[in-house]
Amino acid sequence: MTVKVYERILELFEAEGINTVFGIPDPNFVHMFHRAQERGWTVVAPHHEESAGMMAEAVSRMTGKPAVCIGTLGPGIANLAGAIMCAKVENSPVIFLGGQRARITEQRVRRGRIQFVQQTPLIENAVKYSASIEYADQTDEIIREGLRKALSGTPGPVYIEYPSNVILEDLDVPPALPPKAYRLVGQTAGADRITEAVEAIRAAKQPVLLVGHGVHTARAGAQVKELADLVAAPVIQTSGGTSYIAGLEDRTFPYGFSPSAVEAVVQSDLCLAIGTELGEPVHFGRGYHWVANEANRKWILVEQDPSSIGVNRPIDVPLVGDLRAIVPQLIEALRDTPRSPSPELAGWIERDAARLAELAESAPSGMSPVHPARLSVEATKAFPPDGIMVRDGGATTIFGWTYSQAKPHDVIWNQNFGHLGTGLPYAVGASVADGGKRPVMLVTGDSSFQFQIAELETAARLNLPLVCVVGVDYAWGLEVGVYKRTFGQGSLETGVHWSTETRLDKVAEGFGCYGEYVERDEDIAPAIKRAYASGKPGVIHVAVDPKANSEEMPSYDEFRTWYAEGQQ
Numbered sequence: 011m012t013v014k015v016y017e018r019i020l021e022l023f024e025a026e027g028i029n030t031v032f033g034i035p036d037p038n039f040v041h042m043f044h045r046a047q048e049r050g051w052t053v054v055a056p057h058h059e060e061s062a063g064m065m066a067e068a069v070s071r072m073t074g075k076p077a078v079c080i081g082t083l084g085p086g087i088a089n090l091a092g093a094i095m096c097a098k099v100e101n102s103p104v105i106f107l108g109g110q111r112a113r114i115t116e117q118r119v120r121r122g123r124i125q126f127v128q129q130t131p132l133i134e135n136a137v138k139y140s141a142s143i144e145y146a147d148q149t150d151e152i153i154r155e156g157l158r159k160a161l162s163g164t165p166g167p168v169y170i171e172y173p174s175n176v177i178l179e180d181l182d183v184p185p186a187l188p189p190k191a192y193r194l195v196g197q198t199a200g201a202d203r204i205t206e207a208v209e210a211i212r213a214a215k216q217p218v219l220l221v222g223h224g225v226h227t228a229r230a231g232a233q234v235k236e237l238a239d240l241v242a243a244p245v246i247q248t249s250g251g252t253s254y255i256a257g258l259e260d261r262t263f264p265y266g267f268s269p270s271a272v273e274a275v276v277q278s279d280l281c282l283a284i285g286t287e288l289g290e291p292v293h294f295g296r297g298y299h300w301v302a303n304e305a306n307r308k309w310i311l312v313e314q315d316p317s318s319i320g321v322n323r324p325i326d327v328p329l330v331g332d333l334r335a336i337v338p339q340l341i342e343a344l345r346d347t348p349r350s351p352s353p354e355l356a357g358w359i360e361r362d363a364a365r366l367a368e369l370a371e372s373a374p375s376g377m378s379p380v381h382p383a384r385l386s387v388e389a390t391k392a393f394p395p396d397g398i399m400v401r402d403g404g405a406t407t408i409f410g411w412t413y414s415q416a417k418p419h420d421v422i423w424n425q426n427f428g429h430l431g432t433g434l435p436y437a438v439g440a441s442v443a444d445g446g447k448r449p450v451m452l453v454t455g456d457s458s459f460q461f462q463i464a465e466l467e468t469a470a471r472l473n474l475p476l477v478c479v480v481g482v483d484y485a486w487g488l489e490v491g492v493y494k495r496t497f498g499q500g501s502l503e504t505g506v507h508w509s510t511e512t513r514l515d516k517v518a519e520g521f522g523c524y525g526e527y528v529e530r531d532e533d534i535a536p537a538i539k540r541a542y543a544s545g546k547p548g549v550i551h552v553a554v555d556p557k558a559n560s561e562e563m564p565s566y567d568e569f570r571t572w573y574a575e576g577q578q
Contacts, residue, residue, distance in 0.1 A: 012182050015146050015172065016042040020049060022153045023078055023105075025186040030054070030069055030442060032062035033080030038109030038174055042080070054442055054472070057464035059086050061435040063093020064462075067102045068422055068439030072398075074229035076103040076160050083109040084125040087133070087171075092429065094136050097167035099427035101287075102227070103160035106137070108171035113144065129171060139168040146179035150186075158193040163315035164287075165227075197314070197331035198339055207282075207310045207327045208343045214280035214308070216352055217241055220295070221255070221262075222248040222286025223425065224333060231255040231419070233337045234284060240344040241282065242351040244274045244358055249291045249425050254417040260359050265292055266299065266568045267411050268365065270358035276302045277354065284312045284333055287322070289426075290572045294322040298571055312336050369413050378529045379553035382406065382481055383564065385534065386413035386453070389479045389552075392535035393418065394449040394542070398440050402433025403455030404488030405559050406481045410453055412564040431461025434478065438465055441474040449475045449542055456482040456514065463514075466521035469547040477541040477548040478518075479534075483556040484510045490560035518549035529553040 013021070020042065023029075030052040035043045047053050056062050059081045066079035081090040087108045097104040111126050134140035139159035141152050156168040189195050199207075211217060219241065225234050235257045238245055245255070245262040254262050263271035275281075276299060288295040288311070296304065310327040313319055319328040329336050370391070373383040386409045393399065393416040401407050401423035422440055424432040437452045444450075459480050469476050486506040493503045515525030524544040526537045534552060541548025563569075 011184075012180050014041070014177075015143070015149050015179050015181060016177050017045050018149050018181050018183060019107075019153060020046055020051070021186045022150065022157075024049075026157060026189055027073075027075050028078055030066075031078045031080060032056065032066045032069075032439070033107075034059060034062065034082065034086065036082035036086065036109060038082055038177065039080055041178065052442060054438075054468070056435070056438070056468045058462065059089035060092045061438075061462045061465050061468075063090050063104065063106065064096060064432050064435035065439030065442065066104050067093065067097050067100065068436040069443040070102050070104055071227045071422055072420065072440050072443035074227065076105055076157060078105045078107065080107045081109070083111060083129070084127055087129045091133075091136070094133065094167055094169070096424060096427050096429050096432060098136050100424065101165050101224070101426075102167065103165040104167045105156055105160060106167055106169045108169060110142070110171045110173045112175040113173045114175075130169070133169045136167075137169045138166040141170055143170065143172040143176055146176055146181055149181060150183065154187075154192050157189075161193065164318065165314075195332075196335040198335045199329040199331045203327060203329055204339050204343055207329060207340065210280055210308050210310060210327060211241055211282065211340075211344065212347065212349070216274075216277045216354070217243040217280040217282060217349075218274050218278045219243050219245045220248060220265075220281050220283040220286055220292065221245050221252070222284065223252065224285025225255070226253045226285070226420070228285065228334055230285070230334050230337060233334065233341065236341050237337050237344070240341060240348045242349040242355070243282070244270070244355055246271050246275060248286045249411075252425070253419055253421040256419050259417040260363070261355060262417070263358065263362055264411065266571075267565055268362050270362040270365075272299050273354070274358055275299045279303065279306050280308045280310070282310045282312075284337065287318070289322065291425075293571065296323040366415060370415055373413055374558070375531050377531070377555055377558075379483075379555045380529065380531055380534070382409045382554045382559045383413045383562070384531050385479070385481050385552050385554055386410045387415055388531055388534035389451070389453055389538065390414045390416040392538040393451050397449040397451055398422070398437075398444065400433050400437040400440065400450065400452040401454070402430065402436075402452065403458040403481070404430070404486070405491070405563055406453060406455035406458075406487075408488070408563045408566060408569060430458040433458055434462045434465045434469075437476050437478070438469050438472070438474060441469075441476055442472065446472070446474050449477070451538075452476065452478040454478065454480055455487060456480055456484065456512075457486050459514065463517065466518055466523050466547065466549070470522040473545075474547055475542065477538055477550065479538065479550045479552060480514050481552050481554040481559070482512075482514060483554050483559045484508055484512065485556055485560070487556065487559040488563070490556070491563065494560060513551060515549055515551040518547075522546070524548035525551070527551045527553075
């Protein structure tokens with residue numbers, strides 16, 4: 011069949027189950043956008059290319075598939091840089107497509123070329139693969155190589171561009187191949203390694219499952235739940251903001267932030283790690299809480315990238331392959347011999363539930379402006395049970411790790427890179443991936459929220475069921491705390507404060523959203539419910555106490571052990 015290059019690119023992505031694209035239409039892409047919509051794709055044009063990339067990353071996390079984002083030549087690609095770096099550090103397989111002027115432009119000996127820069131060399135160090143479709147008949151091989159590289163080993167972003175002289179050329183090509191015809195799909199572990207792992211699990215007295223970000227982005231929660239039931243072990247989250255797996259909420263404990271997690275880790279004699287790099291937030295699996303009983307603890311690591319085995323700590327049983335294929339192997343091998351839970355598990359569950367209940371009671375109340383701990387408690391009490399939670403911000407997120415009363419099955423935040431301003435684009439992308447069916451709540455600080463605030467219009471245009479709960483202290487709260495700890499109370503706090511006249515609820519109304527201002531604890535949950543009931547995206551401006559926000563961050567010392575003390 012004869013197709014244009016731009017339509018062939020769409021067909022190749024459709025073979026991977028991709029049917030959503032983010033980007034700002036440009037002369038290089040109008041044909042692709044137009045044809046994508048005709049083919050039934052969801053086409054989302056936000057207000058900034060960086061937002062587009064972050065929205066695409068959220069789609070990838072929500073679907074377990076690669077996602078596509080487009081940036082126009084020159085400034086559009088420059089705007090994508092932050093999103094590309096996020097996808098790199100967050101291990102998200104996003105395909106970034108870039109437009110470019112006709113290649114002859116690059117060969118001309120002239121100065122003052124408009125909207126032109128050599129893009130591929132600028133980006134290649136931030137992606138797993140960088141290429142340009144120089145000739146039309148390279149389209150299949152380059153798009154497939156991009157998908158192959160994005161999904162092989164540790165997932166990550168790729169960049170592919172095409173000069174304007176290529177995109178409208180004709181191709182005579184067969185139907186697009188399914189993924190299994192051109193890349194490795196569903197790699198399993200060897201039978202000998204599975205046997206070794208199962209023997210170690212059966213011999214363990216106090217096993218734990220260390221469940222990371224990759225479990226959720228692979229959409230493998232149901233499989234891991236079945237494995238956790240057979241192993242009868244507590245589940246340790248790799249950070250305080252990770253999603254909870256349905257059915258495991260009561261025995262899932264955030265590493266470092268729950269005493270139950272610490273006790274389970276200290277007493278463990280086997281750790282089955284799935285979907286985690288064993289990085290700084292878990293002290294590489296060998297420092298801090300892991301030091302006790304290290305000599306008696308065996309490690310099983312499910313890891314797709316063979317070159318990652320043993321990098322951060324020795325591994326006794328490496329299971330190399332796709333966790334979506336390996337976890338079922340373990341389930342099948344353990345199905346007839348399920349373990350019984352250790353006597354301590356019930357106590358850990360009871361104490362963790364009591365911890366959350368006590369935090370809800372003890373969070374300071376009756377203050378106006380609101381204490382940020384109370385904001386987290388009240389907002390997450392009002393979180394819809396079937397909702398999607400998005401986190402953003404510095405101090406706001408740290409309060410949330412400790413005080414959150416919700417256990418969402420989908421949590422999205424920039425946990426590895428720590429890029430502020432991802433929250434609103436992530437929320438929009440997650441809701442787009444969900445088809446706007448489930449309620450979405452973004453809990454963020456005002457500093458972070460203002461990075462991409464124009465995307466409120468995108469949320470309103472798409473009529474997404476999104477409520478943004480914004481803790482407002484008119485400052486970079488975490489950085490104010492750094493000033494105070496560094497220079498003492500009353501010191502100059504340069505560059506971290508702004509106008510206290512900014513009303514984010516009014517800004518929201520200007521974008522066609524619902525807005526409400528709150529300064530009392532008891533008004534937070536009712537305001538959230540009114541926002542959802544309005545049928546519009548909502549912004550709840552919650553005035554929070556700036557002193558508490560900068561000085562009383564809970565578990566801050568634990569957080570600093572991730573990167574500041576002894577980790578260099």
